[in-house]
Amino acid sequence: MRKQTGSWNIGLWLSLGLMLWPRIASSQLDSLVDVFPLAEGNRWTYGWYAFAAPKNGVATVDTGTAEYVVYRSIATADSIRWFLWQRRTLRHGPPG
Numbered sequence: 417m418r419k420q421t422g423s424w425n426i427g428l429w430l431s432l433g434l435m436l437w438p439r440i441a442s443s444q445l446d447s448l449v450d451v452f453p454l455a456e457g458n459r460w461t462y463g464w465y466a467f468a469a470p471k472n473g474v475a476t477v478d479t480g481t482a483e484y485v486v487y488r489s490i491a492t493a494d495s496i497r498w499f500l501w502q503r504r505t506l507r508h509g510p511p512g
Contacts, residue, residue, distance in 0.1 A: 452484075454498050459485040467511070480506040 452460065466478040481504070488499040 454486055454489070454496075456486050456489055459483065475511055476508065477511045478506065478508050480504065 452458075461481060461483045463481045464479065468476045468478075483503045485501045486498055487501050490497040490499075
């Protein structure tokens with residue numbers, strides 16, 4: 417009686433390939449541009465202004481800023497932990 421090992425070998429290689437595929441096709445290997453490029457020392461500041469039409473004769477304005485700074489990172493085997501500092505300011509009141 418002869419053993420048939422051909423189909424077993426294909427199944428084994430297919431199984432190994434499927435298990436290793438996430439490591440080979442990592443999402444870290446893309447060519448997309450980062451909106452927030454993470455690196456220690458990078459910072460972003462955003463500001464906004466919103467005017468609300470008068471209600472009962474009183475208009476309001478919201479203004480503010482948000483600032484973010486990457487101050488530390490810790491690399492592990494499969495990821496990086498990023499530490500950000502943030503400061504937000506908000507002003508709500510009448511125009512002027």
